[in-house]
Amino acid sequence: MTQAQTQAQTEPKLYTFDEFIEWYPENSHIRYELHDGVIVEMPKPKGKHSKLTGSLVGKLLTTINEIRKTDIWFIPRESIVKPHRDKSGYEPDIIILNEETIGIETRWETESIIQNALTVKLIVEVVSTNWQDDYYDKLRDYEGMGIPEYWIVDYAALGGRDFIGYPKQPTIFVCELIDGEYVKKMFRGNDLIKSPTFPQLNLTAQQIFDSVSA
Template structure:
């Protein structure tokens, strides 16, 4: 993760500036950040999860209604940040209310989102602190942190560190979290019939 400038910029400035180079950038509290290129293991885990989620979307009869875009930028309520999630599931029935989706792939309304997934990399603090807080404030109903390589702090994943998945569910405006390890099967409010363990995710990332 590389800070590209110390100059404070607005979200709109960030979108206007965003270059078409294939490199990913995010806006963190008014500062443009160049995101690290994902490793092969990170990409494998992300791809595996997308396949699993698409399968479950079909299983519950939401094919064509819930979709996973190739890329998008989420604009939190604070107007100072902009994130490009590893995975986001959008509700196509509500995305028509997004004024900037058609032209800029920008999501501003939590109602458009069913689920956001962040696969942890070296900038793990962003997933655990900054994004979690902003997604909660925005009202994103469900947020997963996939720490398949046990990179997060020991106060989150234990000592010794152990691969962990955190599922945050928005209840009365606040996130309630459940953590899963090893052979634990993930329990998701959005996908109640999900048959996926942390161990399976970790094996893909080895």
């Protein structure tokens, strides 16, 4: 076997976004994402990750109701975000969409695909062991799309020291798009979360973290 043949067998097949969507198995109990052309298995959130995500969805929905946006802002059960780069696709832990602009999403009704920042109010990623995806890849791609607000919820303090320091502490980053770039603000403990999308939000970082132990 030649070196080229050996390399071809060991290197993963690279997919475009459309090839990934065509490949995606229907009714799968496993989530998949496309990272730089490579299909990555993303197990369904379990345990603390799932509990925190569900609790945060509830708090955001309550706030949406309080500001009387219930009829136009919604949180879908599933969606796939297509960045500008053709070889990546992500399924956020939480995404808030705008009913008023969902009509520009030509692939929403048939494939639950979001391609336009105008449709998105907020994306939240709850950090897992593959923390680099949330801190590097998704931040870069959501910023490139023009997503106005992106939260990184690192309840287990898994991120690198360059981000959350040492000793590591549970941390939430709220990234606001300003002049085409994300400006990150860090929240810990009893810090009150300051959200451009939800300025009325009366919620501390610790209240979010406490949901996994309640």
